[in-house]
Amino acid sequence: MTAPFGRVLTAMITPFDAEGAVDVQAAWDLARHLVEEGSDGVVVAGTTGESPTLSADEKVMLFRTVVEAVGDRAVVVAGTGTYDTAESVHLTKLAAEAGVHGVMAVTPYYSRPPQQGLFEHFSAIADASSVPVLLYNIPSRTGRLIEVPTLARLASHPRIAAVKDAVGDLAFTTKTMQSCGGSLTIYSGDDILTLPMMSVGAVGVVSVASHLAGRQIKAMVEAAAGGNWDEARRLHLALAPLFAACFLEPNPIPVKAAVDALWKPVGRPRLPLVPAATETVAAIKEALAAARAG
Numbered sequence: 001m002t003a004p005f006g007r008v009l010t011a012m013i014t015p016f017d018a019e020g021a022v023d024v025q026a027a028w029d030l031a032r033h034l035v036e037e038g039s040d041g042v043v044v045a046g047t048t049g050e051s052p053t054l055s056a057d058e059k060v061m062l063f064r065t066v067v068e069a070v071g072d073r074a075v076v077v078a079g080t081g082t083y084d085t086a087e088s089v090h091l092t093k094l095a096a097e098a099g100v101h102g103v104m105a106v107t108p109y110y111s112r113p114p115q116q117g118l119f120e121h122f123s124a125i126a127d128a129s130s131v132p133v134l135l136y137n138i139p140s141r142t143g144r145l146i147e148v149p150t151l152a153r154l155a156s157h158p159r160i161a162a163v164k165d166a167v168g169d170l171a172f173t174t175k176t177m178q179s180c181g182g183s184l185t186i187y188s189g190d191d192i193l194t195l196p197m198m199s200v201g202a203v204g205v206v207s208v209a210s211h212l213a214g215r216q217i218k219a220m221v222e223a224a225a226g227g228n229w230d231e232a233r234r235l236h237l238a239l240a241p242l243f244a245a246c247f248l249e250p251n252p253i254p255v256k257a258a259v260d261a262l263w264k265p266v267g268r269p270r271l272p273l274v275p276a277a278t279e280t281v282a283a284i285k286e287a288l289a290a291a292r293a294g
Contacts, residue, residue, distance in 0.1 A: 089125060219235055
């Protein structure tokens with residue numbers, strides 16, 4: 001299958017300054033850095049970007065900043081999904097006006113709508129603009145799974161292009177591929193499952209660890225896409241400790257601390273998230289060094 005948003009997208013953190021405001025210059029610099037390190041695209045204001053704590057104005061500012069930063073060098077996908085359909089539609093329109101190449105719509109959280117509600121919610125978002133939609137299926141955070149029959153219905157929409165599968169169940173991914181493989185592209189939403197998911201038809205990953213090991217992850221994904229499974233497996237095994245270390249605490253706590261320590265200041269997370277433990281950062285540094293050596 002083709003990869004409508006590229007094969008490796010980074011779910012970009014949102015840098016904050018010392019006062020907790022969005023650091024626009026750091027966001028600009030980080031987006032360009034991620035592209036230089038192998039990302040085909042970036043997802044802005046998603047879970048890793050602390051979207052629940054960002055205002056609508058901050059999100060739109062980030063969309064514009066990252067579009068300007070990467071130009072035509074990479075794809076920019078805007079996180080516009082919320083638990084409110086009307087707000088999601090409004091943000092989608094603003095994101096399209098800002099020039100993004102696609103939007104990501106997460107399953108509405110907290111309200112736990114029925115499958116028909118999910119279908120109508122995502123359809124309304126897809127109807128709101130001309131840009132393609134990446135669905136985001138992550139029941140561990142939202143409390144509601146987009147079931148395979150609902151994905152199959154949504155796949156018939158001309159602008160619903162793909163799903164970020166963070167269900168954490170390879171059997172579910174397989175069923176999705178069987179039902180929707182000809183009409184809905186699948187991206188891994190979990191670094192550790194990228195290679196297994198590609199073995200059943202996923203085209204790539206929306207990655208957290210690519211903040212730190214973008215070139216290695218790109219090499220793994222490209223090897224798998226090219227049928228070089230021995231090389232892809234070698235890289236997967238070398239990267240696996242880093243993937244685990246990036247989730248020793250709730251995302252994005254670990255990766256934000258690691259980027260702050262290893263790249264440049266990106267600030268502490270906004271409450272209710274808190275800074276990572278010293279031991280977490282040490283584990284990431286150790287795993288990263290081993291991955292690069294391997």
